[in-house]
Amino acid sequence: MTSIWNYPDFDAHEGVHLFADPASGLKAVIAVHSTARGPAAGGVRFWHYADDSQAITDALRLSRGMSYKNAMAGLDLGGGKGVVLASRPGEVISEDRLVAFGRAVESLGGRYVTAEDVGMSEARMKVIAGQTRYVSGLPVSQGAAGGDPGPYTAHGVYLGVKAAARRGLRTDDMKGVRVAIQGTGSVGGGLARLLAKDGAVLTIADVDQARAEELASEIGAATMSPQDILTADVDIVSPNALGAILTERTIASLKARIVAGGANNQLATREDGQRLHDAGIVYAPDYVINAGGIINVGLEYLGHGDEAEVMARIAQIPGRLDQIWDEAEESGDPTAEVADRIARRLIGR
Numbered sequence: 001m002t003s004i005w006n007y008p009d010f011d012a013h014e015g016v017h018l019f020a021d022p023a024s025g026l027k028a029v030i031a032v033h034s035t036a037r038g039p040a041a042g043g044v045r046f047w048h049y050a051d052d053s054q055a056i057t058d059a060l061r062l063s064r065g066m067s068y069k070n071a072m073a074g075l076d077l078g079g080g081k082g083v084v085l086a087s088r089p090g091e092v093i094s095e096d097r098l099v100a101f102g103r104a105v106e107s108l109g110g111r112y113v114t115a116e117d118v119g120m121s122e123a124r125m126k127v128i129a130g131q132t133r134y135v136s137g138l139p140v141s142q143g144a145a146g147g148d149p150g151p152y153t154a155h156g157v158y159l160g161v162k163a164a165a166r167r168g169l170r171t172d173d174m175k176g177v178r179v180a181i182q183g184t185g186s187v188g189g190g191l192a193r194l195l196a197k198d199g200a201v202l203t204i205a206d207v208d209q210a211r212a213e214e215l216a217s218e219i220g221a222a223t224m225s226p227q228d229i230l231t232a233d234v235d236i237v238s239p240n241a242l243g244a245i246l247t248e249r250t251i252a253s254l255k256a257r258i259v260a261g262g263a264n265n266q267l268a269t270r271e272d273g274q275r276l277h278d279a280g281i282v283y284a285p286d287y288v289i290n291a292g293g294i295i296n297v298g299l300e301y302l303g304h305g306d307e308a309e310v311m312a313r314i315a316q317i318p319g320r321l322d323q324i325w326d327e328a329e330e331s332g333d334p335t336a337e338v339a340d341r342i343a344r345r346l347i348g349r
Helices: 052-072 095-107 122-129 150-169 186-197 209-219 248-253 270-278 292-302 307-314 317-331 335-347
Strands: 015-021 026-034 044-048 078-086 178-182 201-205 236-239
Touching: 015 052, 015 095, 026 052, 026 095, 044 052, 052 078, 052 292, 052 335, 078 095, 095 122, 150 186, 150 236, 150 292, 150 307, 150 317, 178 186, 186 201, 186 209, 201 209, 248 270, 270 335, 292 307, 317 335
Parallel strands: 044 078, 178 201, 178 236
Antiparallel strands: 015 026, 026 078
């Protein structure tokens, strides 16, 4: 196996921890990118990877993204990420593996704070919380910060999509704006419902075709295959599934003038940010537009404010995007590069 130090996405991470628990079958990675601003916060995902190196790469990229996301959101948190490896696609994580992962989090002594991500839920966070106090995204009373981060992420992405429409289409009215949404889970589905209320013309796709068709029937959207959705003839493409989908090939095939969605690590490589820039496509850096969820569970963990404070902070996402787009126009640099530059300043790198 390639040394972790030699992975392309190793970015002076403070720690990359590999865990194995034979009794439960747990195999997990916890990557701590930075604790300069506070404990390294970031969700844990349960996912099947073709090989272990892909899981490590995902943890490295996602933890760095969390450092940048938390800094740009103004949170007193660093960046980390947990990845629990599934043995097969579609597997549901067992309770004993959740318990073992909780013990792994506890062993880091508070350097990493976990929360929900793909393949996890509030109920599963409660099981993890039985082993460690370094967990967020737990069920909370009405009006309090915390709980399922998905709806808050969706709301922030919705505000970001509208900001991108103002920037790229010069419109404040989403009625008739054609939007293609990749992924119809908690974030993509929530975004679709909000945009449908605004009268946007929606095309949606999901690897779970039945889920996509059910949502399409509910909101009056068209469906398309996940493989074709990025090249749909629309005004805005919104990736809300997994990452690394903006590549040299897919960018060359884009018909949309805007890319704005909640998926993490949408750019397959650094060069793809330049490709979007060269194509004149307005790009909303993912860790800025999708910060709603971490704002919610971050404030829960830190004990700062309530749901009203969460929503007030999420309402600042369009302003942050405008700052990035303005600096990109002034400097001539890609928005992805500008966002990274601002984030690195905030975490002292």
